[in-house]
Amino acid sequence: MAQEIERKYLLQGDSWRELSIGSVYCQGYIPTKNQVTVRVRIVGQQGYLTIKGPSVECSRLEFEYPIPVEDAQEMLNTLCEQPWIEKIRYKVEWGGLTWEIDEFDGLNKGLILAEVELKDANQEIELPPWIGEEVSHDHRYFNSYLVKHPFSQWLR
Numbered sequence: 001m002a003q004e005i006e007r008k009y010l011l012q013g014d015s016w017r018e019l020s021i022g023s024v025y026c027q028g029y030i031p032t033k034n035q036v037t038v039r040v041r042i043v044g045q046q047g048y049l050t051i052k053g054p055s056v057e058c059s060r061l062e063f064e065y066p067i068p069v070e071d072a073q074e075m076l077n078t079l080c081e082q083p084w085i086e087k088i089r090y091k092v093e094w095g096g097l098t099w100e101i102d103e104f105d106g107l108n109k110g111l112i113l114a115e116v117e118l119k120d121a122n123q124e125i126e127l128p129p130w131i132g133e134e135v136s137h138d139h140r141y142f143n144s145y146l147v148k149h150p151f152s153q154w155l156r
Contacts, residue, residue, distance in 0.1 A: 004052065004062035007125070008115040008141055012132035016101055016114075022088035025102075028080025029144050037144045040075040043089075047072025058136045059121055083107050083150065085143050095126030107150030113141060 027041040035054035041047070047069040053061035076084060086105040091098055097116050104111040114131060135141045140149065 002062050002064075003059060005059045005118045005121050005123075006115050007058055007118065007134060007136045008113055009127075009134050009136075010132040011101065011112045011114055011130050013130045016090065016092055016099075016128065016130045019092045019094075020090040020101070022090040022103065025087050025089050026076065026084055027143065028076045028082075028084045029147050030075070030079045031081060039144070040072050040080055042069055042072045042076070045069050049075075055139075055142075057121060058118075081147050083147065085146060092128070094128045097125060099128065104146070104151065107152045108146050109152065111146075111151040 023043055025041060025043050027039055030038040030040065032038050037050075037052040039048075039050040039052070041050065047067040048064055049067050049072070050062065050064040052063075083106055085108065087102045087108070088105070090101040090103070092101060093099075097118075099114050099116050101112065101114045104113075113135070114128075116125065118125070139145055140154075
């Protein structure tokens with residue numbers, strides 16, 4: 001079984017930008033029930049199909065499989081809800097961990113999140129200076145939520 005344990009944060013400042021070059025991600029979600037998420041993603045010329053179980057605290061089951069990019073594109077075009085999630089992902093090494101920073105585009109433009117995967121839910125981590133408020137338990141920051149409720153439509 002694959003267990004995903006991650007914490008998610010808003011960012012403060014942009015000093016992280018000098019630490020990494022980003023990759024373009026395009027992803028969509030196939031509608032499901034019972035808090036199970038099925039994600040289709042394209043990164044460069046590689047497609048991925050990911051199935052995630054319901055979240056419990058900052059942990060959930062996750063299974064990810066590479067698929068042909070043509071299959072992923074067809075699934076995005078025909079099976080996934082609109083709009084897709086468009087973002088640039090940066091990977092930054094800090095404190096012995098890999099931080100993934102997502103800078104959203106499209107209807108979620110203006111939102112920048114950092115997440116870090118952990119081995120244990122209680123793992124101590126050194127927060128980089130560009131990390132702000134933790135939003136791990138706020139469902140509004142899940143990509144699957146942002147498809148239906150884009151950041152640009154939130155009341156600010």
